[in-house]
Amino acid sequence: MRDAYVIGAGMTKFGELWSNSIRDMFVEAALKAIDDAGVDHIDSMYVGAMSSGLFVQQEHLGALMADYLGVVPMPATHVESACASGGVSFRQAFLEVASGASDIVLAGGVEKMTDGADVTDALATAADQEYEVYHGITFPGLYAIMARAHMQEFGTTREQLAAVAVKNHRNGSKNPNAQFRSEVTLEQVIRSTMVADPLRLLDCSPVSDGAAAVIVASEAVAKKLGKQRIRVAASAQASDTLALHSRKSLTTLNAVVAAAQKAYKMAGKKPSDIQIAEVHDCFTIAEVIVSEDLGFFEKGKGGEAAANGLTSLETGKIRVNTSGGLKSKGHPVGATGIAQIIELYEQLNGKAGARQVENARIGLAENMGGTGASCVIHILEAL
Amino acid sequence: MITARYAREIPQRYRLEASRCAQCATVSFPPRLVCPTCKGRTFSTITLQNEGKLLSYTVVRVGSDKFSKETPFAVGIIELKDGIRITTQIADANLEKLAHGQTVRLVFRKIQEDGKAGILCYGYKAIVV
Amino acid sequence: MVGIVGYGAYVPRYRIKAEVIAKQWGADPEAVTRGLSLVEKTVPGQDEDTITISVAAAQYALRRAGIDPKEIGAVYVGSESHPYAVKPSATILIDALGIGPHVHVASYEFACKAGTEAMYVAYSHVKAGEMKYAMGIGADTSQGAPGDALEYTASAGGAAFIMGRERLVAEILFTHSYTSDTPDFWRREGENYPRHGGRFTGDPAYFRHIVGAGKALLEKSKMAPADFKFAVFHMPNGKFPQEVGKRLGFTKDQMEAGWIVPWMGNTYSGSSPCGLAAILDVAKPGDLIFMVSFGSGAGSDGFIYRVTDEIVKVQDRAPKLRQMLDSDKVYLDYGQYAKYRRKIKLNE
Structure with a gap:
């Protein structure tokens, strides 16, 4: 395999975007990424x-997106792996x-989540329909x-779970694309409406609209554009049983452990x-468990x-969810x-504004589907 | 309409029918075509015991539209005596008194309805004994 | 001899007090409670219906009978609240309990006597030699319109009886049915709640049919009320069964064990069957039991049972009715009750 680089990024603001359709949002993000990269064409595209x-x-x-982006007959593929x-x-x-x-x-x-669908029901399709959702x-x-x-x-x-929400809201308040740019207190999290005991409203990620896109290019292209900076150092993916109850442990996400091992x-x-x-961090507990399973902290110490x-x-030794x-x-x-x-791309390029981590060179992105039945991890490195 | 899809799962939902691998005796619920332990492909049908212990649980307070009129209700992961784990509602529960390790028994209850005019869907729920 | 080889009853955990309903409709709680001789009634959980109640009762009956479910040749469920207008309740029950598929099933409806109807047909099949075992069930999540007198009593529960020839816990010595066209209570297709003829449901309906069947049963058996240890009648409220027992010559003592209505309400098709289950829970070998049901429309089924030595072996194999009635109760207020019984109009 040859090296690949992230050479451009673009996203819409995340939130309740009442005037934007799913195609408008995607095209907006894709155009921003294409313009940021400075490429005059793309060879192919994926829509997650x-x-x-x-x-x-x-x-x-x-x-649909290739059509509205004006790039037909270029190959374009929709990929699905839940979240x-x-x-x-x-x-x-x-x-x-x-x-x-x-x-x-x-x-x-x-x-596009705010167009009136039963969101709880739609999200639950990432779990086992017959033996969990039935x-x-x-998901909460x-x-x-x-x-x-x-x-x-x-x-x-x-309180430890709430600390995750407090931290992430504080970081988000510095992100112009964030849905919530307001800080919350520990007290507010602990007193927010109960959704599924012990998780409360402020432990949960919101229902949002939005799109994001990046351009991945070969070394030769990156070099030609003077964008040979952010290298994809690792890409790894793993799966686990779809149903949470089928796993030996309810507190370790094996797909995260497996993908992390491969990525490192x-x-x-x-x-x-x-x-x-x-x-x-779809829920505060997810960030706690994932931070353990990625090896950042000992098992059981993520909350602390x-x-x-x-x-x-x-004050972080590792900054999570900047x-x-x-x-x-x-x-x-x-x-x-x-x-x-995109967050890693901006941080590694030193363009993360108020939330910039000094001398950020190595970043990891952990994205998972369902209750962790799919996990995909990338490590980006600034050269 | 979910009739065929529902009917297919009746042996599991009504009678807890599981498969036991002929090669390594691993029990799968619901039955599988490939044994997750040894990759065996021959199975016999067994019926799971309807008693077990509550491993962890939650109280759903915001449900999907289909369950929104029944909230709050408890859902837990139960480890049955055979060692098989299932997700199920805990019926008739005192929501304040649920606890890890409680002994539960499975009972036959209505789980959901396919709208006002569609079929009624039954299956197991746990009750604390 | 043909009789009962196993029995079981089931009562939901939820209750509402008659006084709570009375207050809701501006009636005098004390007068209602006294007038109906009724303290409270059972309410089904939101996930319970005639089918789940039947399954629970039938499971207990199987436990007491200790037989292979596959040997049951027929299952009949009597109810006026079958969850489906078209589709038998027992098809779901037999698949849940591992009975069949070589089995005959049917749903019966005859207002409050559909349960004894199911028992009678099950008994007749075994007696005719058609099959080894047959099960008859009476169960209901009874319907009563909000604000109607029926709302104080319409309750939930059921009992199941497996009929056979061997290892009987109670022999069925005599039966008799008494039926006429009497429009005292009915529900037209598509209507939500039943209607009734008020006081017309008393003498011309309830009393006439139970007394008619009861007297014929005594004549047929050449027995006198004093011969019986127990008597149980359909229990639409606390007072009617006491009164009809008195008219037939039975005493309060004989009726006490089966008189569950003050704490259970009127379980329609499950009413006298649950009363019978409560009696079997405490009966001793040799006891004679007199039972007459009543279903509006109208008719009564009468049975005379003689308890056998086997009874003491099975009584403790499953929960007893009074235990279920007295323990783990969860009281609902009227709002919760209206929600549980789907009396509130919702958006679809």
């Missing part, structure tokens, strides 16, 4: 989206460039089951080399680490994995 069929009754997004759709879209683009099949590939992601469980509910198990097993506290090996890095990480500021922008994460930046499902890459 979890469930446009349920959210807006529109499938066949590859062709990891964006990350997998990026991985497909990476593999296509790394394999030598294409030189310039657009990896995008999009979701019984009325929701599944993560709540994990949270309670984590609390039971390791003594993780309600491919990049020749270890967890302590990672300076910034965008992780899939967050509460002690070990993941914060200000963008605000899914929690504060928003979670238009299919766009999330790409938006994570």
Whole structure:
């Protein structure tokens, strides 16, 4: 495989975008990425989206977006891996460039969630319909089951979970593209409306619209454009049982562990080399568990680490979710994995504004689907 | 209409029918075509015991539209005596008194309805004993 | 001899007090409670219906009978609240309990006597030698219009009886049915709640049919009320069964064990069957039981049972009716009750 570089990025603001259709959002993000990269064409494109069929009754997004982006007859493919759709879209683009099949590939992601669909029901399609969802469980509910198990097993506290939300809102307040640019207090999180015990409204990522896109290019193209800076050091993906109950442990995400091992090996890095990480905090407990399974902290210590500021922008030994994460930046499902890459791209380029981490050189993005049945991890390195 | 899809799962939902691998005795619920342990492809049908322990749970307070009139309700992961784990509602529960490790028994209840005029869908729920 | 080889009853956990309903409609709670001799009634959980109640009762009956479910040749469920207008309740039940598919099933409806109807047909099949075992079930999540007198009593529960020839816990010695066209209570197709003829449901309906069947049963059996340890009648409220028992010559003591209505309400098709289950829970070998049901429309089924030595072996194999009635109760207020019973108009 040959090296691949991220040479351009673009995204819409995340939030309730009442005037934007799914195609408008995607095209906006894609044009920004193309313009940022300064390329005059692309060879192929991927559109990550979890469930446009349920959210807006529109499938066949590859062709639709190619059409509205004005690039037909270029190959365009819709990829789906639940909430990891964006990350997998990026991985497909990476593999296509790394394999030598294409030189310039657009990896995008999009979701339009506010057009009136039963969002809880649509998101639940990422779980086992017949043996989980049939019984009325929701996604917050599944993560709540994990949270309670984590609390039971390791003594993780309600306050520690809340610390994740407080931190991510603080980071998000510095991100102009974030859905929520407001800080929240520990008290507000702990007192917010109960959604699925013990998870409350402010433990949950919001319902969002948005799109994000990046351009992945070969070394030759990157060099020619003077953009040979952000290299994809690793791309790894893993799967796990779809149903949470089929796993031996409710507090370890095996797909995250497996993908992380592969990613670290491919990049020749270890967890302590990672300076910034965008992780899939669809719920506060997810960030806690993932920060353990990525090897940043010992198993069971993720909550404590967050509460002690070990993941914060200000005092962190590893800065987690500098963008605000899914929690504060928003979670238009299919766009999330790409938006994570964009945050790393901006940080590694020193263009993250108020939330810039000094001398950021190595960043990791962890994007997962369902209760962690899919996990895709990328490591980007600034040269 | 979910009739065929529902009917297909009746042996599992009504009677807890599972498959036991002829090669390594791993039990799968629902039955699978490939054993997740040894990749075996020959199975016998067994019926799971309807008692177990509550491993973890939540109280769903915001449900999907289909379940929104029944909230709050408890859903847990149960480990049955055979070692198989399932996700199920905990019926008739005192939501304040649920706890890890409680002994539960499965009962037959209505799980959902396919709209006002569609079929009624039944299956197992746990009750604390 | 043909009789009962296993029985089981099921009562939901939820209750509402008659006084709570009375207050809701501006009636005098004390007068209602006294007038109906009724303290409270059972309410089905939101996930319970005639089918789930039947399954629970039938599971207990199977436990007590200790037989292979596959040997059951027929299952009949009697109810006026079958969840489907078209589709038998028992098809779901037999698949849940591993009975069949070589089995005959049917849903019966005859207002409050559909349960004894199911029992009678099950008994007749075994007696005719058609099959080894047959199950008859009476279960209901009874309907009563909001604000109607029926709302105080219409309750939920059911009982199942497996009929056979061997290892009987109670022999069926005599039966008798008494039927006429009496429009005392009905529900037209498509209507949500039943209607009734008020006081016309008393003497011309309830009393005439139960007394008619009861007297014929005594004549047929050449027995006198004093011969019986227990008597149970359909229980639309607390007072009617006491009164009809008195008219037939039974005492309060004989009726006490089966008189569950003050704490259970009128379980329609499950009413006298649940009363019978409560009696079997405490009966001793040799006891005679007199039972007459009543279903509006109208008719009564009468049975005389003699309890056998086997009864003591099976009584503790499953929960007893009074235990279920007295423990783990969850009281609902009227709003919760209206929601549970789907009496609130919702958006589809």
